[in-house]
Amino acid sequence: MMEPSGCPPPFPRNHTLNAAGDSCHWEVSDKVRLRRFLCYGSEADIYTATEEAHLVVAHAGALLSMLQDGQGIEAVNEIKGFAQDGRAVGLEPCIFALALCSQHSEVTTKRAAFKAVREICQDPAHLFSFIQYKKELKEDMKCGIWGRALRKVVSDWYNSQDALSLAAVVTRCKQRGGWSHRDILRLSHTKPVDEAIALISKYVTKGWKEVQVAYANKENTVDVVKVLSYLEIVEKVKHSCDETAVINLIEEHKLEKEQLLTDHLKSKLVWRALLKEMPLHSVLRIIGKMTAKKVLQPGGSETQALCERIQAEAVLKKAKIHPFSVLLASEHYKRGQGYQGKTKWVADGSILKALDIAFYKSFLNVEPVGKSFVVAVDVSTSLSSVVPGTSVSTAVAAAVVTMVFARTEAETHVLAYSEGALEQCSVSADMTLAQTTDELIKIPGGSTDCTLPITWATENGKAVDVFIILTNNPLWAASASSVETLKKHRQMLGCSSKLVMCGLTSMGHTIADTEDRGLLSICGFDLGAFSVIRNFALDLI
Incomplete structure:
Protein backbone atom coordinates (compact mmCIF):
# COMPACT_ATOMS: atom_id res chain seq x y z
CA MET A 1 0.00 0.00 0.00
CA MET A 2 1.28 3.41 -0.98
CA GLU A 3 1.37 6.53 1.13
CA PRO A 4 -1.07 9.30 0.11
CA SER A 5 0.62 11.71 -2.26
CA GLY A 6 -0.96 14.79 -0.68
CA CYS A 7 -4.24 16.52 0.00
CA PRO A 8 -7.36 15.52 -1.92
CA PRO A 9 -8.75 17.82 -4.61
CA PRO A 10 -10.27 21.19 -3.56
CA PHE A 11 -13.71 21.42 -2.00
CA PRO A 12 -16.72 20.72 -4.24
CA ARG A 13 -18.23 23.67 -6.05
CA ASN A 14 -21.25 23.71 -3.75
CA HIS A 15 -18.96 24.03 -0.71
CA THR A 16 -20.25 26.68 1.69
CA LEU A 17 -19.51 28.07 5.13
CA ASN A 18 -21.88 27.01 7.86
CA ALA A 19 -23.25 29.30 10.57
CA ALA A 20 -20.18 28.72 12.71
CA GLY A 21 -17.83 29.63 9.90
CA ASP A 22 -16.69 26.04 9.51
CA SER A 23 -14.93 25.97 6.15
CA CYS A 24 -15.10 22.18 5.98
CA HIS A 25 -18.89 21.89 5.71
CA TRP A 26 -20.82 21.69 2.48
CA GLU A 27 -24.53 21.63 1.72
CA VAL A 28 -26.77 18.75 0.73
CA SER A 29 -28.50 19.93 -2.46
CA ASP A 30 -31.69 18.59 -4.04
CA LYS A 31 -29.58 16.83 -6.65
CA VAL A 32 -27.63 15.02 -3.94
CA ARG A 33 -30.84 14.00 -2.18
CA LEU A 34 -32.24 12.74 -5.49
CA ARG A 35 -29.09 10.71 -6.09
CA ARG A 36 -29.35 9.18 -2.62
CA PHE A 37 -32.95 8.23 -3.38
CA LEU A 38 -31.96 6.67 -6.72
CA CYS A 39 -29.08 4.82 -5.07
CA TYR A 40 -30.89 3.29 -2.11
CA GLY A 41 -34.47 4.56 -1.92
CA SER A 42 -34.05 7.27 0.74
CA GLU A 43 -33.04 10.93 0.69
CA ALA A 44 -31.47 10.61 4.13
CA ASP A 45 -27.76 10.06 4.72
CA ILE A 46 -28.39 6.57 6.09
CA TYR A 47 -28.35 3.27 4.24
CA THR A 48 -29.99 0.33 5.98
CA ALA A 49 -28.81 -2.98 4.52
CA THR A 50 -31.39 -5.50 3.22
CA GLU A 51 -34.23 -3.02 3.81
CA GLU A 52 -36.77 -2.52 1.02
CA ALA A 53 -39.06 0.37 1.83
CA HIS A 54 -42.41 0.88 0.07
CA LEU A 55 -41.83 3.93 -2.12
CA VAL A 56 -44.27 6.83 -2.02
CA VAL A 57 -44.23 10.45 -3.19
CA ALA A 58 -43.27 11.65 0.30
CA HIS A 59 -39.92 9.85 -0.09
CA ALA A 60 -39.05 11.85 -3.22
CA GLY A 61 -39.26 15.46 -2.03
CA ALA A 62 -36.02 16.45 -3.75
CA LEU A 63 -37.24 15.13 -7.08
CA LEU A 64 -40.51 17.05 -6.75
CA SER A 65 -38.53 20.18 -5.89
CA MET A 66 -36.34 19.77 -8.98
CA LEU A 67 -39.42 19.26 -11.17
CA GLN A 68 -41.02 22.42 -9.77
CA ASP A 69 -37.80 24.36 -10.42
CA GLY A 70 -37.72 23.35 -14.08
CA GLN A 71 -34.94 20.79 -13.70
CA GLY A 72 -36.96 17.87 -15.06
CA ILE A 73 -34.58 16.93 -17.87
CA GLU A 74 -31.64 16.98 -15.47
CA ALA A 75 -33.59 14.71 -13.11
CA VAL A 76 -34.36 12.21 -15.89
CA ASN A 77 -30.68 12.16 -16.87
CA GLU A 78 -29.74 11.40 -13.25
CA ILE A 79 -32.24 8.54 -13.22
CA LYS A 80 -30.78 7.09 -16.41
CA GLY A 81 -27.24 7.44 -15.08
CA PHE A 82 -27.93 5.53 -11.86
CA ALA A 83 -30.00 2.85 -13.59
CA GLN A 84 -27.70 2.18 -16.54
CA ASP A 85 -24.27 2.59 -14.94
CA GLY A 86 -24.89 0.15 -12.11
CA ARG A 87 -24.76 2.84 -9.41
CA ALA A 88 -28.10 1.92 -7.83
CA VAL A 89 -28.38 -0.80 -5.18
CA GLY A 90 -31.66 -1.83 -6.84
CA LEU A 91 -33.67 -0.49 -9.78
CA GLU A 92 -37.00 0.09 -8.00
CA PRO A 93 -36.23 3.67 -6.80
CA CYS A 94 -35.10 4.59 -10.34
CA ILE A 95 -38.29 3.15 -11.83
CA PHE A 96 -40.43 4.95 -9.25
CA ALA A 97 -38.66 8.25 -9.98
CA LEU A 98 -39.11 7.72 -13.72
CA ALA A 99 -42.83 7.08 -13.21
CA LEU A 100 -43.10 10.27 -11.17
CA CYS A 101 -41.34 12.28 -13.91
CA SER A 102 -43.70 10.80 -16.50
CA GLN A 103 -46.67 12.19 -14.53
CA HIS A 104 -45.24 15.72 -14.53
CA SER A 105 -47.22 18.40 -16.33
CA GLU A 106 -44.18 19.89 -18.10
CA VAL A 107 -44.11 18.37 -21.60
CA THR A 108 -40.36 18.03 -22.22
CA THR A 109 -39.83 16.28 -18.88
CA LYS A 110 -42.71 13.92 -19.52
CA ARG A 111 -41.39 13.07 -23.00
CA ALA A 112 -37.88 12.49 -21.71
CA ALA A 113 -39.19 10.17 -19.00
CA PHE A 114 -41.27 8.11 -21.39
CA LYS A 115 -38.37 7.91 -23.83
CA ALA A 116 -36.15 6.51 -21.06
CA VAL A 117 -38.55 3.69 -20.18
CA ARG A 118 -37.26 1.29 -22.84
CA GLU A 119 -33.65 1.96 -21.79
CA ILE A 120 -34.25 1.38 -18.07
CA CYS A 121 -37.10 -1.16 -18.01
CA GLN A 122 -35.50 -3.86 -20.12
CA ASP A 123 -37.02 -6.71 -18.11
CA PRO A 124 -40.82 -7.26 -18.11
CA ALA A 125 -40.85 -7.11 -14.29
CA HIS A 126 -39.45 -3.57 -14.50
CA LEU A 127 -42.07 -2.54 -17.05
CA PHE A 128 -44.80 -3.94 -14.79
CA SER A 129 -43.32 -1.98 -11.86
CA PHE A 130 -43.32 1.24 -13.89
CA ILE A 131 -47.01 0.83 -14.71
CA GLN A 132 -47.89 -0.08 -11.12
CA TYR A 133 -46.09 3.00 -9.79
CA LYS A 134 -48.01 5.13 -12.29
CA LYS A 135 -51.23 3.59 -10.98
CA GLU A 136 -50.27 4.39 -7.37
CA LEU A 137 -49.19 7.92 -8.30
CA LYS A 138 -52.51 8.54 -10.04
CA GLU A 139 -54.22 9.09 -6.68
CA ASP A 140 -51.52 11.45 -5.32
CA MET A 141 -51.10 13.50 -8.48
CA LYS A 142 -54.69 13.36 -9.71
CA CYS A 143 -53.89 12.36 -13.27
CA GLY A 144 -54.67 9.46 -15.57
CA ILE A 145 -52.54 6.47 -16.56
CA TRP A 146 -53.44 5.08 -19.95
CA GLY A 147 -53.02 8.15 -22.08
CA ARG A 148 -51.52 8.21 -25.55
CA ALA A 149 -47.96 8.51 -24.23
CA LEU A 150 -48.06 5.38 -22.07
CA ARG A 151 -49.83 3.39 -24.76
CA LYS A 152 -47.04 4.34 -27.18
CA VAL A 153 -44.32 3.44 -24.65
CA VAL A 154 -45.80 -0.01 -24.07
CA SER A 155 -46.28 -0.57 -27.80
CA ASP A 156 -42.69 0.47 -28.49
CA TRP A 157 -41.43 -1.82 -25.70
CA TYR A 158 -42.87 -4.86 -27.49
CA ASN A 159 -42.35 -3.70 -31.06
CA SER A 160 -38.69 -2.75 -30.65
CA GLN A 161 -37.59 -6.24 -29.61
CA ASP A 162 -36.34 -9.16 -31.62
CA ALA A 163 -39.35 -11.46 -32.01
CA LEU A 164 -37.65 -14.66 -30.83
CA SER A 165 -36.16 -12.89 -27.80
CA LEU A 166 -39.59 -11.44 -26.99
CA ALA A 167 -41.15 -14.92 -27.19
CA ALA A 168 -38.63 -16.14 -24.62
CA VAL A 169 -39.22 -13.11 -22.38
CA VAL A 170 -43.04 -13.34 -22.26
CA THR A 171 -42.93 -17.05 -21.45
CA ARG A 172 -40.33 -16.62 -18.69
CA CYS A 173 -41.83 -13.62 -16.88
CA LYS A 174 -45.58 -13.80 -17.41
CA GLN A 175 -46.81 -11.57 -14.59
CA ARG A 176 -45.58 -9.57 -11.63
CA GLY A 177 -47.14 -7.27 -9.04
CA GLY A 178 -50.69 -7.78 -10.29
CA TRP A 179 -49.86 -7.03 -13.95
CA SER A 180 -49.43 -9.39 -16.89
CA HIS A 181 -48.49 -9.07 -20.55
CA ARG A 182 -52.11 -9.79 -21.39
CA ASP A 183 -53.27 -6.85 -19.27
CA ILE A 184 -50.93 -4.23 -20.66
CA LEU A 185 -51.18 -5.34 -24.30
CA ARG A 186 -54.94 -4.95 -24.11
CA LEU A 187 -54.88 -1.66 -22.20
CA SER A 188 -52.26 -0.15 -24.51
CA HIS A 189 -54.08 -1.23 -27.70
CA THR A 190 -50.69 -2.23 -29.08
CA LYS A 191 -50.53 -2.56 -32.86
CA PRO A 192 -47.78 -5.09 -33.67
CA VAL A 193 -45.12 -3.78 -36.03
CA ASP A 194 -44.83 -7.09 -37.92
CA GLU A 195 -46.39 -10.53 -38.18
CA ALA A 196 -43.99 -12.18 -35.71
CA ILE A 197 -44.82 -9.66 -32.97
CA ALA A 198 -48.51 -10.02 -33.86
CA LEU A 199 -48.17 -13.77 -33.31
CA ILE A 200 -46.71 -13.24 -29.83
CA SER A 201 -49.45 -10.72 -29.00
CA LYS A 202 -52.13 -13.21 -30.03
CA TYR A 203 -50.44 -15.96 -28.01
CA VAL A 204 -50.37 -13.78 -24.89
CA THR A 205 -53.92 -12.43 -25.20
CA LYS A 206 -55.78 -15.36 -26.81
CA GLY A 207 -53.76 -18.46 -26.01
CA TRP A 208 -51.95 -21.22 -27.89
CA LYS A 209 -55.02 -22.92 -29.38
CA GLU A 210 -56.14 -19.79 -31.20
CA VAL A 211 -52.60 -19.28 -32.48
CA GLN A 212 -52.57 -22.81 -33.90
CA VAL A 213 -55.85 -22.22 -35.70
CA ALA A 214 -54.86 -18.78 -37.01
CA TYR A 215 -51.46 -19.84 -38.41
CA ALA A 216 -52.15 -23.42 -39.47
CA ASN A 217 -52.78 -22.82 -43.16
CA LYS A 218 -50.90 -19.56 -43.72
CA GLU A 219 -47.71 -18.95 -45.66
CA ASN A 220 -45.59 -17.73 -42.79
CA THR A 221 -42.40 -15.68 -42.85
CA VAL A 222 -39.12 -17.09 -41.54
CA ASP A 223 -39.46 -15.08 -38.30
CA VAL A 224 -43.01 -16.30 -37.74
CA VAL A 225 -41.93 -19.91 -38.27
CA LYS A 226 -39.14 -19.48 -35.68
CA VAL A 227 -41.50 -17.98 -33.12
CA LEU A 228 -44.15 -20.64 -33.77
CA SER A 229 -41.55 -23.38 -33.29
CA TYR A 230 -40.33 -21.83 -30.04
CA LEU A 231 -43.82 -21.39 -28.61
CA GLU A 232 -44.65 -24.95 -29.62
CA ILE A 233 -41.65 -26.14 -27.58
CA VAL A 234 -42.76 -24.11 -24.54
CA GLU A 235 -46.26 -25.56 -24.80
CA LYS A 236 -44.90 -29.06 -25.29
CA VAL A 237 -42.88 -28.76 -22.08
CA LYS A 238 -45.95 -27.50 -20.19
CA HIS A 239 -47.89 -30.61 -21.15
CA SER A 240 -45.13 -33.20 -20.93
CA CYS A 241 -44.78 -35.77 -18.16
CA ASP A 242 -41.80 -37.42 -19.89
CA GLU A 243 -38.74 -36.50 -17.79
CA THR A 244 -36.28 -37.34 -20.56
CA ALA A 245 -38.18 -35.27 -23.13
CA VAL A 246 -38.31 -32.27 -20.77
CA ILE A 247 -34.57 -32.48 -20.10
CA ASN A 248 -33.77 -32.68 -23.82
CA LEU A 249 -35.91 -29.59 -24.51
CA ILE A 250 -34.25 -27.67 -21.65
CA GLU A 251 -30.77 -28.44 -22.94
CA GLU A 252 -31.54 -27.91 -26.63
CA HIS A 253 -33.48 -24.65 -26.26
CA LYS A 254 -31.96 -23.30 -23.02
CA LEU A 255 -35.31 -23.17 -21.26
CA GLU A 256 -35.43 -21.76 -17.72
CA LYS A 257 -37.24 -22.93 -14.61
CA GLU A 258 -39.95 -20.25 -14.99
CA GLN A 259 -41.04 -22.00 -18.22
CA LEU A 260 -41.53 -25.36 -16.49
CA LEU A 261 -44.26 -26.85 -14.33
CA THR A 262 -43.94 -27.24 -10.58
CA ASP A 263 -43.99 -31.03 -11.02
CA HIS A 264 -40.95 -30.81 -13.33
CA LEU A 265 -38.99 -29.14 -10.54
CA LYS A 266 -39.40 -32.20 -8.33
CA SER A 267 -36.96 -34.04 -10.59
CA LYS A 268 -33.22 -34.09 -9.77
CA LEU A 269 -32.37 -34.65 -13.42
CA VAL A 270 -34.40 -31.62 -14.51
CA TRP A 271 -32.56 -29.43 -11.98
CA ARG A 272 -29.21 -30.75 -13.20
CA ALA A 273 -30.16 -29.74 -16.74
CA LEU A 274 -31.23 -26.27 -15.55
CA LEU A 275 -28.02 -25.69 -13.58
CA LYS A 276 -25.87 -25.97 -16.72
CA GLU A 277 -27.09 -22.64 -18.13
CA MET A 278 -28.40 -20.94 -15.00
CA PRO A 279 -26.87 -17.48 -14.32
CA LEU A 280 -24.09 -17.69 -11.75
CA HIS A 281 -25.81 -15.23 -9.37
CA SER A 282 -28.81 -17.60 -9.25
CA VAL A 283 -26.58 -20.65 -8.81
CA LEU A 284 -24.89 -19.12 -5.76
CA ARG A 285 -28.29 -18.60 -4.13
CA ILE A 286 -29.48 -22.21 -4.48
CA ILE A 287 -26.37 -24.36 -3.93
CA GLY A 288 -27.62 -25.37 -0.48
CA LYS A 289 -31.06 -26.30 -1.79
CA MET A 290 -29.51 -28.34 -4.61
CA THR A 291 -27.31 -30.20 -2.12
CA ALA A 292 -30.31 -30.87 0.13
CA LYS A 293 -32.28 -32.30 -2.82
CA LYS A 294 -29.31 -34.53 -3.80
CA VAL A 295 -29.13 -32.76 -7.17
CA LEU A 296 -25.49 -32.11 -6.27
CA GLN A 297 -23.83 -35.16 -4.71
CA PRO A 298 -20.26 -35.68 -3.47
CA GLY A 299 -18.03 -36.83 -6.31
CA GLY A 300 -20.82 -36.52 -8.88
CA SER A 301 -20.11 -35.26 -12.41
CA GLU A 302 -22.66 -32.46 -11.97
CA THR A 303 -20.93 -31.29 -8.79
CA GLN A 304 -17.56 -31.34 -10.52
CA ALA A 305 -18.89 -29.39 -13.52
CA LEU A 306 -20.49 -26.82 -11.22
CA CYS A 307 -17.27 -26.39 -9.23
CA GLU A 308 -15.31 -25.77 -12.41
CA ARG A 309 -17.83 -23.16 -13.48
CA ILE A 310 -17.92 -21.39 -10.09
CA GLN A 311 -14.16 -20.89 -10.03
CA ALA A 312 -13.66 -20.07 -13.73
CA GLU A 313 -12.22 -16.56 -13.96
CA ALA A 314 -13.95 -15.82 -17.28
CA VAL A 315 -17.34 -16.86 -15.87
CA LEU A 316 -16.86 -14.77 -12.73
CA LYS A 317 -15.87 -11.77 -14.82
CA LYS A 318 -18.78 -12.09 -17.25
CA ALA A 319 -21.28 -12.34 -14.37
CA LYS A 320 -19.53 -9.46 -12.53
CA ILE A 321 -19.49 -11.44 -9.30
CA HIS A 322 -18.35 -9.44 -6.27
CA PRO A 323 -16.25 -11.10 -3.51
CA PHE A 324 -18.94 -10.30 -0.95
CA SER A 325 -21.53 -12.22 -3.04
CA VAL A 326 -19.29 -15.28 -2.95
CA LEU A 327 -18.70 -14.86 0.78
CA LEU A 328 -22.45 -14.67 1.50
CA ALA A 329 -23.04 -17.81 -0.54
CA SER A 330 -20.14 -19.65 1.08
CA GLU A 331 -21.09 -18.78 4.66
CA HIS A 332 -24.72 -19.70 4.04
CA TYR A 333 -23.65 -23.01 2.48
CA LYS A 334 -21.43 -23.76 5.49
CA ARG A 335 -24.41 -23.05 7.76
CA GLY A 336 -26.13 -26.16 6.43
CA GLN A 337 -29.72 -24.93 6.52
CA GLY A 338 -31.97 -22.28 5.04
CA TYR A 339 -33.23 -19.21 6.88
CA GLN A 340 -36.82 -20.34 6.47
CA GLY A 341 -38.40 -23.79 6.38
CA LYS A 342 -36.72 -27.05 7.33
CA THR A 343 -34.29 -27.45 4.44
CA LYS A 344 -30.95 -28.81 5.67
CA TRP A 345 -27.83 -30.14 3.97
CA VAL A 346 -24.29 -31.32 4.62
CA ALA A 347 -21.85 -28.99 2.87
CA ASP A 348 -19.75 -30.66 0.18
CA GLY A 349 -16.00 -30.09 0.52
CA SER A 350 -15.37 -29.66 -3.20
CA ILE A 351 -18.04 -26.96 -3.44
CA LEU A 352 -16.59 -25.14 -0.43
CA LYS A 353 -13.15 -25.26 -2.04
CA ALA A 354 -14.53 -23.91 -5.34
CA LEU A 355 -16.28 -21.06 -3.50
CA ASP A 356 -13.03 -20.27 -1.69
CA ILE A 357 -11.12 -20.05 -4.98
CA ALA A 358 -13.91 -17.98 -6.54
CA PHE A 359 -13.80 -15.57 -3.61
CA TYR A 360 -10.18 -14.59 -4.26
CA LYS A 361 -10.53 -14.51 -8.06
CA SER A 362 -13.57 -12.23 -7.88
CA PHE A 363 -11.48 -9.37 -6.43
CA LEU A 364 -10.44 -8.74 -10.04
CA ASN A 365 -14.03 -7.63 -10.70
CA VAL A 366 -13.86 -4.75 -8.20
CA GLU A 367 -13.24 -1.46 -9.98
CA PRO A 368 -10.98 0.94 -8.05
CA VAL A 369 -12.43 4.24 -6.89
Missing part, protein backbone atom coordinates in the same frame (compact mmCIF):
# COMPACT_ATOMS: atom_id res chain seq x y z
CA GLY A 370 -9.07 6.02 -6.98
CA LYS A 371 -9.32 7.74 -3.58
CA SER A 372 -7.37 7.47 -0.34
CA PHE A 373 -9.07 5.41 2.40
CA VAL A 374 -8.70 4.61 6.07
CA VAL A 375 -10.63 1.44 6.99
CA ALA A 376 -10.82 1.17 10.78
CA VAL A 377 -12.24 -1.83 12.65
CA ASP A 378 -13.57 -1.46 16.20
CA VAL A 379 -12.25 -4.41 18.25
CA SER A 380 -13.61 -3.12 21.58
CA THR A 381 -16.53 -5.56 21.51
CA SER A 382 -16.92 -9.17 20.45
CA LEU A 383 -16.70 -9.58 16.69
CA SER A 384 -18.34 -13.01 16.88
CA SER A 385 -21.87 -11.67 16.44
CA VAL A 386 -23.57 -12.02 13.06
CA VAL A 387 -24.43 -9.32 10.52
CA PRO A 388 -28.28 -9.16 10.41
CA GLY A 389 -29.82 -11.10 7.53
CA THR A 390 -26.68 -13.12 6.81
CA SER A 391 -24.62 -16.05 8.10
CA VAL A 392 -21.50 -13.87 8.20
CA SER A 393 -19.84 -12.95 11.50
CA THR A 394 -19.02 -9.27 12.00
CA ALA A 395 -15.30 -10.17 12.21
CA VAL A 396 -15.38 -11.83 8.79
CA ALA A 397 -17.50 -9.03 7.30
CA ALA A 398 -15.01 -6.43 8.58
CA ALA A 399 -12.13 -8.48 7.16
CA VAL A 400 -13.75 -8.62 3.71
CA VAL A 401 -14.36 -4.87 3.69
CA THR A 402 -10.70 -4.24 4.51
CA MET A 403 -9.58 -6.73 1.87
CA VAL A 404 -11.71 -5.11 -0.84
CA PHE A 405 -10.15 -1.69 -0.27
CA ALA A 406 -6.62 -2.90 0.51
CA ARG A 407 -6.53 -5.02 -2.67
CA THR A 408 -8.09 -2.51 -5.05
CA GLU A 409 -7.16 0.96 -3.79
CA ALA A 410 -3.51 2.05 -3.90
CA GLU A 411 -3.88 4.43 -0.93
CA THR A 412 -5.49 2.42 1.85
CA HIS A 413 -4.60 2.21 5.55
CA VAL A 414 -6.20 -0.50 7.69
CA LEU A 415 -6.49 0.17 11.43
CA ALA A 416 -7.76 -1.81 14.42
CA TYR A 417 -8.83 0.31 17.40
CA SER A 418 -10.46 0.32 20.84
CA GLU A 419 -10.35 2.82 23.71
CA GLY A 420 -6.81 4.11 24.00
CA ALA A 421 -5.42 1.52 21.61
CA LEU A 422 -4.88 1.71 17.88
CA GLU A 423 -2.70 -0.38 15.61
CA GLN A 424 -1.99 -0.16 11.91
CA CYS A 425 -2.62 -3.54 10.30
CA SER A 426 -0.60 -5.02 7.46
CA VAL A 427 -3.30 -6.33 5.12
CA SER A 428 -1.62 -7.36 1.87
CA ALA A 429 -3.01 -8.73 -1.38
CA ASP A 430 -1.59 -12.20 -0.73
CA MET A 431 -3.27 -12.63 2.66
CA THR A 432 -6.18 -15.04 3.07
CA LEU A 433 -9.49 -14.13 4.66
CA ALA A 434 -8.51 -16.01 7.83
CA GLN A 435 -5.15 -14.21 8.03
CA THR A 436 -6.82 -10.84 7.54
CA THR A 437 -9.36 -11.58 10.27
CA ASP A 438 -6.60 -12.60 12.69
CA GLU A 439 -4.66 -9.42 11.87
CA LEU A 440 -7.66 -7.27 12.76
CA ILE A 441 -8.43 -8.80 16.16
CA LYS A 442 -4.91 -9.15 17.54
CA ILE A 443 -5.09 -6.10 19.85
CA PRO A 444 -7.00 -6.34 23.15
CA GLY A 445 -10.49 -4.95 23.42
CA GLY A 446 -11.80 -2.18 25.64
CA SER A 447 -14.38 0.58 25.29
CA THR A 448 -15.12 2.12 21.91
CA ASP A 449 -13.42 5.33 20.79
CA CYS A 450 -14.33 6.00 17.17
CA THR A 451 -12.28 9.20 17.11
CA LEU A 452 -8.94 7.37 17.22
CA PRO A 453 -8.66 6.54 13.48
CA ILE A 454 -9.32 10.17 12.53
CA THR A 455 -6.94 11.48 15.19
CA TRP A 456 -4.27 9.05 13.94
CA ALA A 457 -4.61 10.40 10.38
CA THR A 458 -4.46 14.01 11.60
CA GLU A 459 -1.37 13.46 13.75
CA ASN A 460 0.39 11.65 10.91
CA GLY A 461 -0.48 14.34 8.34
CA LYS A 462 -2.55 11.96 6.17
CA ALA A 463 -5.22 13.92 4.30
CA VAL A 464 -7.69 11.07 3.84
CA ASP A 465 -10.49 11.18 1.28
CA VAL A 466 -12.77 8.69 3.05
CA PHE A 467 -12.75 7.21 6.55
CA ILE A 468 -14.69 3.94 6.85
CA ILE A 469 -15.22 3.14 10.54
CA LEU A 470 -16.70 -0.28 11.30
CA THR A 471 -18.19 -0.98 14.72
CA ASN A 472 -20.51 -3.41 16.51
CA ASN A 473 -21.78 -0.66 18.78
CA PRO A 474 -24.85 1.52 18.08
CA LEU A 475 -23.81 4.42 15.86
CA TRP A 476 -25.27 7.09 18.12
CA ALA A 477 -23.08 5.98 21.04
CA ALA A 478 -19.86 7.55 19.76
CA SER A 479 -20.75 9.44 16.60
CA ALA A 480 -20.96 13.05 17.83
CA SER A 481 -17.33 13.11 18.94
CA SER A 482 -16.29 11.48 15.66
CA VAL A 483 -17.99 14.26 13.68
CA GLU A 484 -16.18 16.95 15.66
CA THR A 485 -12.85 15.14 15.23
CA LEU A 486 -13.50 14.89 11.49
CA LYS A 487 -14.11 18.65 11.27
CA LYS A 488 -10.80 19.31 13.02
CA HIS A 489 -9.06 16.94 10.61
CA ARG A 490 -10.50 18.84 7.65
CA GLN A 491 -9.46 22.21 9.06
CA MET A 492 -5.94 21.21 10.06
CA LEU A 493 -5.09 19.45 6.78
CA GLY A 494 -7.18 21.63 4.45
CA CYS A 495 -9.02 18.69 2.94
CA SER A 496 -12.62 17.60 2.34
CA SER A 497 -12.48 14.25 4.12
CA LYS A 498 -15.63 12.15 4.36
CA LEU A 499 -16.77 9.74 7.05
CA VAL A 500 -18.70 6.48 6.71
CA MET A 501 -19.87 5.14 10.07
CA CYS A 502 -20.95 1.53 9.69
CA GLY A 503 -22.74 -0.24 12.51
CA LEU A 504 -22.42 -3.87 11.42
CA THR A 505 -25.16 -5.00 13.80
CA SER A 506 -27.10 -1.72 13.90
CA MET A 507 -30.73 -1.61 12.77
CA GLY A 508 -31.40 2.07 12.12
CA HIS A 509 -29.45 4.55 14.24
CA THR A 510 -27.70 7.38 12.46
CA ILE A 511 -24.80 9.73 13.12
CA ALA A 512 -25.25 13.40 13.92
CA ASP A 513 -25.09 16.51 11.71
CA THR A 514 -27.10 15.15 8.79
CA GLU A 515 -26.74 18.38 6.78
CA ASP A 516 -23.01 17.74 6.33
CA ARG A 517 -22.65 16.12 2.94
CA GLY A 518 -19.46 14.40 4.02
CA LEU A 519 -21.22 12.09 6.51
CA LEU A 520 -22.90 8.77 5.81
CA SER A 521 -24.31 6.03 8.05
CA ILE A 522 -24.63 2.35 7.14
CA CYS A 523 -26.71 0.05 9.34
CA GLY A 524 -25.88 -3.61 8.92
CA PHE A 525 -23.98 -4.64 5.81
CA ASP A 526 -24.77 -6.23 2.44
CA LEU A 527 -23.53 -6.17 -1.14
CA GLY A 528 -25.34 -2.88 -1.77
CA ALA A 529 -23.21 -1.16 0.88
CA PHE A 530 -20.21 -1.34 -1.45
CA SER A 531 -22.14 0.55 -4.16
CA VAL A 532 -23.23 3.13 -1.61
CA ILE A 533 -19.67 3.69 -0.38
CA ARG A 534 -18.40 3.93 -3.95
CA ASN A 535 -21.00 6.57 -4.88
CA PHE A 536 -20.23 8.45 -1.67
CA ALA A 537 -16.47 8.42 -2.30
CA LEU A 538 -17.01 9.68 -5.87
CA ASP A 539 -19.09 12.59 -4.50
CA LEU A 540 -22.24 11.37 -6.24
CA ILE A 541 -24.39 11.10 -3.11
